[in-house]
Amino acid sequence: HYDYGMRAVMAVLRAAGNLKRRYPEDDEYELMLRSIIDVNLCKFLSHDVPLFKGIISDLFPGVVLPKADYALMETAMHEACTEMNLQPDPYFFLKTIQLYEMIVVRHGLMIVGQPFSGKTMSYRVLARALSLMAERGEEGQVKCEYHVVNPKAITMGQLYGQNDPQTHEWQDGVLAVVYRGCAQDQSPNRKWVVLDGPVDAIWIENMNTVLDDNKKLCLNSGEIIAMSSVMNMIFEVADLAVASPATVSRCGMVYLEPHQLGWRPLCVSWLAEFPEHFDKKFKERVLGLFDWLLPVSIRFLRREMKEVAATTEEGTNVAVTLMRTFRALLVAPLSDPKAITKELKKEMETHIDATFVFALTWSVGGSAGSNEHRALFDTFLRAAYECRLADGFAGPSGEKYDLPEDIPEGHITASTPLPPAERPVRARARVPPHGTEGVEGEEGDASPPPPPEPA
Incomplete structure (x- = not known):
């Protein structure tokens, strides 16, 4: 997705012009350097960023770039x-600010990244932040x-518009209707398609x-819709x-x-959605288990196991x-506070650990493509859970x-031991109703447990 044609040069010139109008007294070397960085840095992969910084340090020797002032935007x-x-x-904040800088200089842009990279939330957070800043002036x-x-959920005719096969009348497509509505809206609000x-x-x-510079959508009906000055076309791919x-x-x-975000921000947000009667100690225990066992389990999955279906690298x-x-x-x-009895509270750490190990086995370990690799993960997880990884495990x-x-x-350390490997156990209920009895099981049956009945 790297491109260094004349359109890229024009984007740099537009950015430099905007900076010159905003800071007329500043050194032009600094303004040009900032415009080059603002337009180009956001599209580089992480391993290309040091190379780019080395090039600009050679082109602009001795030019020290002051930090851009986005304090109000970061607050929003x-x-x-x-x-x-x-x-x-x-x-995430860095990429959201880069997205804003790109929106200012280009009317068409693409947010590129694999799943879980934060593409959708990036433009949503930016839209909300700009609206908050507008409310405060x-x-x-x-x-x-x-x-x-x-665009791929519907046909080309449904996207742009087509002639009805029966009546031969023109029918607008979804994109044509949305684009026309934004173009004809006279309000000064930013509009992103x-x-x-x-x-x-x-x-x-x-x-x-x-x-391109025409900024016009040409339909097969002959209608030409010009883009307004407050519109942007954003592609999320x-x-x-x-x-x-x-x-x-x-x-x-x-x-x-x-990989720059990882899984931990998702986990922290997920814990924040727990019902209020789950106390801080409960959430800290869960997060501690994630931090302890999940990173090394993912590394073992990547290094030692063959997956039945590919998962994300991180x-x-x-x-x-x-x-x-x-x-x-x-x-x-x-989810009902009445389900957490005094007896259940006493054994809550045990329930948390047991449920986490089961969930870890069927999420990370469940990705294994054969029984041989499932057995490998079983051996590894037992070593990790029992703190034997440092004893020469390989x-x-x-x-x-x-x-x-x-x-x-x-x-953190485990609060309950794992069942012996030669005695597989099927749990009938993870959390007994009203905490009246312990976890039940049958020896010799290693099938996954059914979901617990609601308390």
Whole structure:
């Protein structure tokens, strides 16, 4: 998705002009350097960023770039994150600010990144932050609204419009209706048309007249709809493998990488959604188990096991599966405060640990593609849970799992032992109704337990 044609040069010039009008007294070397960084840095992969910084340090020797002042916007973004139960991660804020800078200089742009990289929440948080700033009258911002369309969920005719096969009358498509509504709206609010779906040469080529300097959508009916000055076309895509160079050169790029965020912000937001009667100690225990066992389990999965279906490299989707399984087995049955009795409170740590190990087995371990790899994960998880990884444990590849990132310093310890490997147990109920009896089981049956009955 890298492009260095004349359109990219024009974007740099527009950014430099905007900065010059905003800071007329500043050094032009600094303004030009900032414009180059603002337009280009956001599209680079993480391993290309040091190379880019080395190039600009050679081109602008001795030029020290002052930090951009986005204090008011960052304050509004913090408020937006709080409203949406999101975590104010520094990388997420950086990419959201880069998205804003790209929206200012390009009317068409693409947010590129694999699942769980934060693409959707990035523009939603930015839209809410700009609206909050507009309500307070900060920096001359205006409210922002966005309209989301999935271009691959419907046919080309339903997207742009087509002649009815029976009556031969023209019928507008979904995108044509949304685009016309935004173009004809006279309000000063920012309007974003978000196309959330894969980009391919079939439907995206019709957008070329919108994305270049014409800024016009040309329909087969002969109607031409001009884009207003407050509109932006935003494409949310996973990759640009089949996009043509003509399309790529017309769009600004903001690239997000899922490994920069990881699974932990999702976990913290997930814990915040627990019912209020789950106390802080309960949530800290759950988060401690995640921090202790999940990173090393994902590393073992990547290094030693063959998966039946590919998962994300940083393991965020298996982490989400772990969260959903844990919630269904323990949190949902205890959603009523009356279900947590005094007897159950005494054994709560045991229930938390047992449920977590089961959920971890069927999320990370459940990705294994064969019984042989399931047995490998069983051996590994027992070693990790019993704190034997530092005693020379090694996987089939010879890899050891005794690094500081594998065994976090000061991690919590297990509150209950695992059942012996030669005596598989099927749990009939994770949390007994009203806490009247312990966890039941049958020896010799290793099938997964049924979900617990609600208390």
